Amino acid sequence: MDTMQVGKIIFVLVISVLWSDTFSCGPNGKCMCDTLNQMDCSKTKLPIWKICGLITNSSTYNVSVLYLEGNGYQYIQEFDLQGCDELLELYLGGNEITSIEKGSFSNLDRLELLDISENTLTIYDETVEQNDSFPLTMKTLKLNGNWKGNTTTHASYPDLSHLKNLEILYMDGLRDEAVPVTYRKIQMLQTIVFSGLNGHCNISFITNFTFKNLPQIRTLNMCSCNIENIHAGAFEDLTNLEILDLSQNLNLRFRMLRNISYSLQFTKIKLLNFSKVHSTFGLGTQLKMRDLCYFWNTTLTEILLSSNRMQLVETNALILVPETLKIMWTEDNKFTFGPYLLQLGCITNLEEFHGNYQNTAHRPILYDREPSGNFKEMMYDYSDCPYMEINILRNISVRKGNCIFFENDHVEINETWATFPKKLKRVEFIRSNMQYSIPRLLLLPLQKSIEYVDFSGNILHSWIGPIGPFLKLKYLNLSRNYCTHIGLNFFNYIADVEDLQLHDNFLGLMLSDEKKRHAIFDKLANVKVLNLSSNIVSYLPPTVFSKMFKLETLDLSVNNIETWTIDVKTLNSLLHLNLKFNFLNRLPSALRKKLESNTKRLGIQFTLDLRNNTFSANCDDKEFLRWMVKHRNSMLYFDEYIFYDKTSATLSANQFVKDVKNLDEECRSYTLIIVFCSIGISVFLAIVVGGVLYRNIWKLRYLMRLTEIKHFRYKKLHNGPNEPEYFMYDAFISYANEDLRFILDLIIPKLEENEMKLCLHERDFLPGNNIADNILEAIRNSRKTVVILSKEFLKSKWCLYEFNMARMESVYSQEGNNCLLVVMFENVPSGNMSTEMLDWIQSNTYIEYTTEEEGEVIFWENLKEALSE
Incomplete structure (x- = not known):
């Protein structure tokens, strides 16, 4: 091997290392590095001092993020981290660290994130003198998961008052223990996470003093903390609080919302996560007026109430939803019909509603892991909240507009209309086991804001309509609904829709009806994306899409189409066509010319997916085959197509291309043979017919x-x-x-x-x-x-x-x-x-x-x- 060849090999290796996402590095090449200055030595059992020594003595690595998780370290000595002075982030979680020698972090004067979670440090033991050696530059500190290291009978939160720059703190939540006054000194602290999902948390009671010394906090996460009770003034002193997560505390129940909302009046609350606070296997629950009463006086913009087996909302309760609320999550509940559905217009400024996965079945094995489903509410329906008075409710209803107030529980139901939030933009009810036909439904006032509707994965088997009007609807997803029928006027009031997802239904038989098809899609002149895949389509009338002048992407994949029958004269924007998993072996010249002309006029290359159709290199289809080879770069996944030669033997894509190029010569040599065979067949058929007649x-x-x-x-x-x-x-x-x-x-x-x-x-x-x-x-x-x-x-x-x-x-x-x-x-x-x-x-x-x-x-x-x- 000469010098030139060796040089080429070295050059290729260097380039491959430089351009790859990750590569071996560190002592003995056991670690992994990337081009973002990150080194991952987790689960390598390498000593810390050896890794840091390599980093400081090497000009190859410029490491600012170091992962040392899961290495079984039991302690950290003062000299271990020498050489890692330039680190910005250090991850030591998931080890067995019991102690950290004082001064170990003294040289890490640039460190902004330190993760020492999931170890056995005695940082919560009040009998141990707390170490003040954490770098002063620290912005994020993770101490969670160290509770198992404490052996004394009483525990307290560590003194971190010297960390003036600390912004985010992960800690274990201590039962009946208030955050000490020293935390007032950490004025930059904005986020505290006590979550039991990534550590230990057993805060059973939240009193008016538990978080009194955290007035600067903006985000408080107490997810899965075994909370049983919250006093009415628990968050009153957290005047800057914007995000509160109380999810997965299964002993709270909805009645605790009254106390929570009372104290949130004095905060800057924007988001409340109150999901999964009711047993998965308990009786269904109701959101009552007393639960929402004080929310009327908050600045809440987003609320999460998912996985609570919620079935009903008390009549007139939605009137008390604050006008600031823009996003609502109520996924994985069990909603049933009630008058509250006629009061949705009371959520005046709601922009997004996520109600997916209603009536979902849960794994019975989870039953033993949750509190008893027979838990009885210990609080009465009585409330001293002033906003529940009838006169105030009536006045709020009038002021909101489009918000119905039912006097003395007298409910009038009109079958032809319902009220919706006037600013609603996005609605989702995915996989919610809704088993209905969609009737004629007119919504008041006119829906000028809704842009996104997703009702996929249900059993909406018949779409009668019309529904709406939805004057600005751009995205409509009704896929996977077992639908067999679309009313002729169903789309009349949603004419502006641009992305229409109808895949995985049973519309094939209905769409093949020449008499009905003309009225179904004719109002959808603005559709750009139409998905009709997996609809058992075998035939489509020529003019089925004739009014879709803006159609760009058409998906007819996974159907039974053998011949293209659609007239493409008016489809002047069509560029992307998905026909995979059908029974096509050619495409007509009209479609091919339309794709080419649209590409030339619009300046965008067309794409065509013909996977899992079959194509044979034969003379009858040579014009189409030559066209397909010519535009192979536009054929998505061309190498995966199924090709055969004239003997029905499978061909690779490259061999197929060669055979197509030789078709002209082969087809000319067969002309005389075809003529003589035709004459012979005609004579034979005449003899057979004569014999049959005789x-x-x-x-x-x-x-x-x-x-x-x-x-x-x-x-x-x-x-x-x-x-x-x-x-x-x-x-x-x-x-x-x-x-x-x-x-x-x-x-x-x-x-x-x-x-x-x-x-x-x-x-x-x-x-x-x-x-x-x-x-x-x-x-x-x-x-x-x-x-x-x-x-x-x-x-x-x-x-x-x-x-x-x-x-x-x-x-x-x-x-x-x-x-x-x-x-x-x-x-x-x-x-x-x-x-x-x-x-x-x-x-x-x-x-x-x-x-x-x-x-x-x-x-x-x-x-x-x-x-x-």
């Missing part, structure tokens, strides 16, 4: 004669509309004139003496009628046709005609009942019989005539019995 000549003659009689002559008589066919004769006797004596001397006397009515051509045919017509009518008006088969019979063309017509009558006109009876008058050689007659004789029973005395008696009995069936 083989079924009698069937055709019978059907033609029957049709002629039915349409141009006369119709067969019937007894009545509900009675069986009436036969004029019991039997039509077909015989040769040479056998007339046998007919006159024996057949007629023997049968007519038994009151059988016979038809004979000499006696009963209508004079002047066509012989063929007389024969066919005699057969059709007789229950049986008796053929006297003899050598002379085979010589008569009219006798053979009678036999074949009777045979056809048995097969087609008497529902399979055998109306043909053959009497073998004399021994007839089989070689003299036609193929049809020989097949019949071999397949059916016939009666053989004999002149022997005993045999003749049996013959007449068999004949009479056969005619009597």
Whole structure:
């Protein structure tokens, strides 16, 4: 290997390291580094001093963020961190640290974040002298998860008053312990997290003194702290409080909202998280007027009430929602109908409503991990809140406008309208088990603000409408709703929608209806994105999207489309088409030209996804195949397409491209072969058709004669509309004139003496009628046709005609009942019989005539019995 090649290899390695997201580094290459000056030596068991020594002695690394988590460290000595002086963030969480030697952090005068959570430090033990060696530059300190290191009977919060720059503090929450007065000195402190989700928290009671020394706090997180009671003035002194998280305290329940909201009147509260404060498996609960009363006097802008098994809101309670509220989360509840739904307009300035995952089933295994679902509320409904007085409620309702007040619980429900917050922009009810059809629904006042509506993942099986008007709605998602029907006027009042998601429904059959389709999408002239994937679509009428002039993206993937039938003349913005997982093998030239012209006019390259369709390199589709290869850069995931050659063997994308380029030459060589094959096939088909006609000549003659009689002559008589066919004769006797004596001397006397009515051509045919017509009518008006088969019979063309017509009558006109009876008058050689007659004789029973005395008696009995069936 020469010097030039070695140089190239080194260059490539250096470039790959510089451009990769992460690479091996640190002692023995056990750590991982990235280009953002971060080094991760977690779970490497490397000594701290060795890592810091490498950092300070190397010009390669400029580390400002160091992760040392999960290494099993038990203590930190003064010299361990020498060399890590330039660190901005140090993560030591998840170790087994019991002590930190004084002065260990003395040289880290740039450190802004220190994480020593999930260790066994005795920082909460009041018998231990608290260490004041944390760097003064600290802005974020994580001390949570160290409670297990305290061994004394009493605990207290550590003195951190020397950390003048501290802004964010994570600590364990101590039961019945107030935050000490020293915390008033940390004037930059804005966020305290006592959450039990990432540490230990057992603050069962919050009194008026618990957080009295935190007036500077803006964010207070007490998620999952086992809180049972909160005094009415608990947050009164937190005058700067903006965010309060009390979620996942399952012993609180809704009645505690009265005390919480009372003290929040004196704060700058913006967000309250009160989710999951009710047992998952308890009885459903109701949000009452007394719970919301003092909220009227707060500055709350966002509230979270998710996962509380909330079913109802007390009538008129929504009147007390503060006018500052803009965002509401009520996910994972169990809402049912109530008058409160008619008072949604009282939430005047609400902009976002998130009500997803209603009526969700939860894992029963969680039951043992939560408080009993039979918890009884210990507080009464009585409240001294002044805003609950009827006169005040009525005045607030009038002042808000569009806010209904129900006097003395008298509720009037109008089926055609409901009130909505006038500033509402976003509504979500995803996967909420709603099983309804969407009826005609008019909303007052006119919805001029709603822009985003998502009702996906429900069972809204029929969309009747119209609904709205939604004058500014841009995004509508009704996917995964098992819908089979869309009303012709459903979209009439949402004409401005731009993104319409209708995937994963059952709209295929309805959209294929030529009579209905024209009114469904015609109002949606502003739609830019339309998703109809997974709708069992096999056919779409040509003009189904003809009014969607602005349509840019059309998704018809995962359907059963075999042929593109949509007229694209008016789709002058169409650029992105998803047709994956269909049964297409070509696209028409009109669609291809439209995509090209739109690209040229709009200056945006079109994209086409044809994955999981099948394409064969054959002459019939060569024009489309050449086009697809030419625009392969516009074919998304082109290498994943399914390609075959002319022998149905699978091809790679590259091989397919080569085969398509050779198609012109191959197709020319096959032209003569195709011509000769076509001629050969035509001759073969002519022979086959001729043979079929010859083989079924009698069937055709019978059907033609029957049709002629039915349409141009006369119709067969019937007894009545509900009675069986009436036969004029019991039997039509077909015989040769040479056998007339046998007919006159024996057949007629023997049968007519038994009151059988016979038809004979000499006696009963209508004079002047066509012989063929007389024969066919005699057969059709007789229950049986008796053929006297003899050598002379085979010589008569009219006798053979009678036999074949009777045979056809048995097969087609008497529902399979055998109306043909053959009497073998004399021994007839089989070689003299036609193929049809020989097949019949071999397949059916016939009666053989004999002149022997005993045999003749049996013959007449068999004949009479056969005619009597």
